[in-house]
Amino acid sequence: MADNPQSDPVDPSRRRFLKTSGTTAAVGVISAYLPPHASSAVEPTGESEVNRPTIEGAVPITLRINGKDHKLNIDPRTTLLDCIRETVTLTGTKKGCDHGQCGACTVHVDGKRVLSCLNLALMHDGHEITTIEGLGTPDALHPMQKAFLDYDGYQCGYCTSGQIMSAVALLKEPCGPDDASVKELMSGNICRCGAYANIVAAIQQARKRA
Amino acid sequence: MHTFEFIRPPDPAAAIAAAAKAKTAQQGADVRFMGGGTTLIDLMKLNVETPNRVLDINRLPLDKIETTADGGLKIGATARNSDLAYHATVQRDYSVLSQAILQGASAQIRNMATVAGNLLQRTRCVYFRDTAMPCNKREPGTGCPAITGHNRTLAILGASEQCVATNPSDMCVALAALDAVVHIQSPKGSRAVAFGDFHLLPGSTPQRETVLESGDLITHVTLPPPIRGSKQLYLKLRDRASYEFALASAAVVLTISSGNITRARIALGGVGTKPWRSPEAEAALTGKPATGATFRQAADAALQAAKPQSENRFKIELAKRCLTHALRTAAA
Numbered sequence: 001m002a003d004n005p006q007s008d009p010v011d012p013s014r015r016r017f018l019k020t021s022g023t024t025a026a027v028g029v030i031s032a033y034l035p036p037h038a039s040s041a042v043e044p045t046g047e048s049e050v051n052r053p054t055i056e057g058a059v060p061i062t063l064r065i066n067g068k069d070h071k072l073n074i075d076p077r078t079t080l081l082d083c084i085r086e087t088v089t090l091t092g093t094k095k096g097c098d099h100g101q102c103g104a105c106t107v108h109v110d111g112k113r114v115l116s117c118l119n120l121a122l123m124h125d126g127h128e129i130t131t132i133e134g135l136g137t138p139d140a141l142h143p144m145q146k147a148f149l150d151y152d153g154y155q156c157g158y159c160t161s162g163q164i165m166s167a168v169a170l171l172k173e174p175c176g177p178d179d180a181s182v183k184e185l186m187s188g189n190i191c192r193c194g195a196y197a198n199i200v201a202a203i204q205q206a207r208k209r210a
Numbered sequence: 211m212h213t214f215e216f217i218r219p220p221d222p223a224a225a226i227a228a229a230a231k232a233k234t235a236q237q238g239a240d241v242r243f244m245g246g247g248t249t250l251i252d253l254m255k256l257n258v259e260t261p262n263r264v265l266d267i268n269r270l271p272l273d274k275i276e277t278t279a280d281g282g283l284k285i286g287a288t289a290r291n292s293d294l295a296y297h298a299t300v301q302r303d304y305s306v307l308s309q310a311i312l313q314g315a316s317a318q319i320r321n322m323a324t325v326a327g328n329l330l331q332r333t334r335c336v337y338f339r340d341t342a343m344p345c346n347k348r349e350p351g352t353g354c355p356a357i358t359g360h361n362r363t364l365a366i367l368g369a370s371e372q373c374v375a376t377n378p379s380d381m382c383v384a385l386a387a388l389d390a391v392v393h394i395q396s397p398k399g400s401r402a403v404a405f406g407d408f409h410l411l412p413g414s415t416p417q418r419e420t421v422l423e424s425g426d427l428i429t430h431v432t433l434p435p436p437i438r439g440s441k442q443l444y445l446k447l448r449d450r451a452s453y454e455f456a457l458a459s460a461a462v463v464l465t466i467s468s469g470n471i472t473r474a475r476i477a478l479g480g481v482g483t484k485p486w487r488s489p490e491a492e493a494a495l496t497g498k499p500a501t502g503a504t505f506r507q508a509a510d511a512a513l514q515a516a517k518p519q520s521e522n523r524f525k526i527e528l529a530k531r532c533l534t535h536a537l538r539t540a541a542a
Contacts, residue, residue: 057213076216076264079251099252100319112292112321118251119322122216123244123266166318173317174296187452188316 061125065090066134074121081105083121084131092132092161096190103189106162106169107131113169115188132161135168144168144206151202155193163189167203171210179204212260218269222395222427225265230397230425237348237417243267243427245288245324248315249331257341258332258348272326272429275299281435287326287428291381292317294325303436306461307384309444310479314380316453326428329382329392329408330420333375334455336360346372347416361519363457366526368483373416374519375483377409378455383479384444386487387461388433396426409484437473440465445536446479447528456480458529460536464495471495471504471541478512481529488512491533505537506530 058073063083070088084093084107096104098117105116108130136142144167147153154160166189175181182200191199219225225243232241242250242261245268253259273288275297283299294300295311311320337343337355344352356364356374364374382405390405403421410418422428446459459479465472474495478486491512498504509530516526 059216076214077211099255100248103316103318106318113318114322115248115318118246118248118319120216120244120247120251120264123247123268170317184452185317188318 059122061122063088063121063124063129064127065129066131067128072121076120076122078121079117080107080119080121080124080129081116084116084129087121090131090133094158094161096159096162101190102159102162103166104159104162106165106189108165108169111169111172113166130165132165135164142168143209144171144203147202147206147209148199151198151205152195153199153202154191154195159189159191159193163191163199167199167206170203171207182207211254212257212262214261215263216266217263218266222270222272222429225267225270226395226397226425226427228263228265229427232424235422235424235426236419239424241265241424243326245327246290246319246322248319248323249327253332253339256339258339267427268324278432283433285325285431285433287430288324291315291320291323291325291328295320304384304388304433304442306387306442306444306463307381307433309442310380310384310446310459310461313444313446313459325381325431328379329385329428329431330422331377331379331382332419334378335364335375338375347375347412347419350415350417356519358520360521362521363455363480364519364522365483366481366516366518366522366529367478367486367513368411369517369519370412370414370416370483372414373412373483375412375416376455376480377482377484378480379485380444380446380456380459380479382409382485383459383461383477385431385433386477386485387463387475389475391432391434392428393430393432394422394426395429396423400429402432405485406487412483437463437465440473441540443536443540445532445539447532448480458525458532460529460533462533462536462540464500464537464540466500466541469499471498471500474508476508476512476533478529478533481513481516481525490514495537500537500541502534502538505534505541508537509533 055075058075060073063070072087081095084090093107094104096102100115100118106113107116109127136145144164148164170185175185179200182203219228229241232239240261241263244264244266250259268288272286274286275289276284278284291311295308301308335356337345338347343355346354354373365376386405392403392408394401409420441464443462446456448454448456456479458481461477463475474492476488476491491508494508494511512533513526513530
């Protein structure tokens with residue numbers, strides 16, 4: 001992507017990047033691995049109700065995600081993470097370790113950050129769930145998303161949505177002004193590339209603007 | 211993950227009645243209460259926990275934190291760790307509890323994890339978590355590979371020939387030092403259990419970790435009135451600066467008058483098979499001058515019964531220095 005956000009217009013959509021950077025072969029490969037019902041993940045349409053085959057033992061539930069109600073029929077074993085990614089096909093939330101050790105799956109439930117991999121979807125009817133898709137749009141970024149771009153708070157980007165969801169929640173938590181306090185409250189989000197210094201800088205900038 | 215029925219009982223009585231049908235409330239329970247899910251869902255994914263029924267108790271009215279008539283504190287079973295740690299009364303009067311919680315897990319997990327769930331947190335012993343391995347705690351009678359295997363992080367206090375697993379909780383270490391009481395409701399009625407009696411030593415039945423029986427629902431935890439003027443500290447030593455379990459930790463509640471220690475409550479974490487209250491250290495401190503020599507004697511007393519595993523002899527000295535440093539810092 002753009003090396004210098006100051007001189008280069010930044011397209012924050014990684015998926016659009018894949019489609020426009022000449023790597024059409026890569027897009028073909030990715031599409032081949034997506035189930036047909038997940039096509040909305042490639043081309044966001046805002047419509048994510050999907051028809052799925054009947055699942056034995058499935059339970060009906062309405063989940064409110066990013067301000068929209070989703071009427072779903074899900075296996076009780078479905079974690080909130082798998083429900084968001086596979087059933088509702090909002091793939092911005094990432095699965096890292098799936099055991100509460102990495103923070104990649106961080107979402108907000110009623111405004112508080114939680115790990116969606118260690119929650120069952122069935123626990124969350126009536127809750128307001130927010131994912132990275134509900135934070136901002138490519139045309140109207142959340143200030144924290146903008147700060148991550150400005151400060152290059154990522155390399156591969158896999159942990160980034162979790163980092164940003166944590167960082168946005170941190171804005172409302174008791175957190176000292178110094179970098180050490182930010183690092184402590186961000187310690188549940190692991191970045192394997194090691195972009196920590198830039199992540200802390202991005203968060204501190206967003207806190208100053210907030 | 212095994213299949214299960216997801217049930218949301220309308221009130222505590224219904225939850226207790228549903229849980230009373232379980233064969234056990236210990237390892238292998240076929241009915242489980244679901245709080246934050248941070249331990250249970252993790253272990254269900256590993257097939258270490260395989261309940262047939264999951265009872266979601268998150269919407270029961272058990273999440274209040276309030277002052278009791280005697281000036282103590284009543285903490286609801288489903289109060290979140292973060293709500294407890296940031297509660298103004300806890301930060302002012304029971305700061306060792308706030309410190310312990312905030313040094314455990316991550317901000318996300320603290321927002322999810324409940325107080326009762328933390329009382330039932332399971333060990334991080336790698337053999338317990340891996341169903342391909344023998345483990346006396348998970349499958350009684352299969353053996354303990356940790357005794358001759360990877361045991362660097364495991365217990366040096368309270369272990370048996372059957373099990374050397376460490377209790378991983380930080381919150382419980384502070385609750386042990388604060389003389390907390392666990393309140394339990396069951397089909398037979400309600401009862402109160404002193405914190406030191408709630409967790410069991412592994413002995414020959416490491417699958418039994420607490421006094422809980424089928425149908426027992428922890429409703430709340432109480433703390434006695436705060437010790438005015440006490441100095442409180444939780445010190446945690448670990449392999450990385452944050453988001454890591456303790457190799458050794460110390461919860462210290464000290465009252466000092468004219469340079470002498472008039473009252474001491476001491477508990478250790480990361481070293482015991484249960485949250486480790488140390489009456490030996492308390493006896494070595496009480497009535498003595500608050501000096502470095504006294505603190506070191508107390509640490510020696512606390513670890514006198516320690517027996518290292520093959521990989522963790524270092525923990526004895528680490529725990530001693532941890533307690534000594536915590537006492538010195540608290541007294542300063």
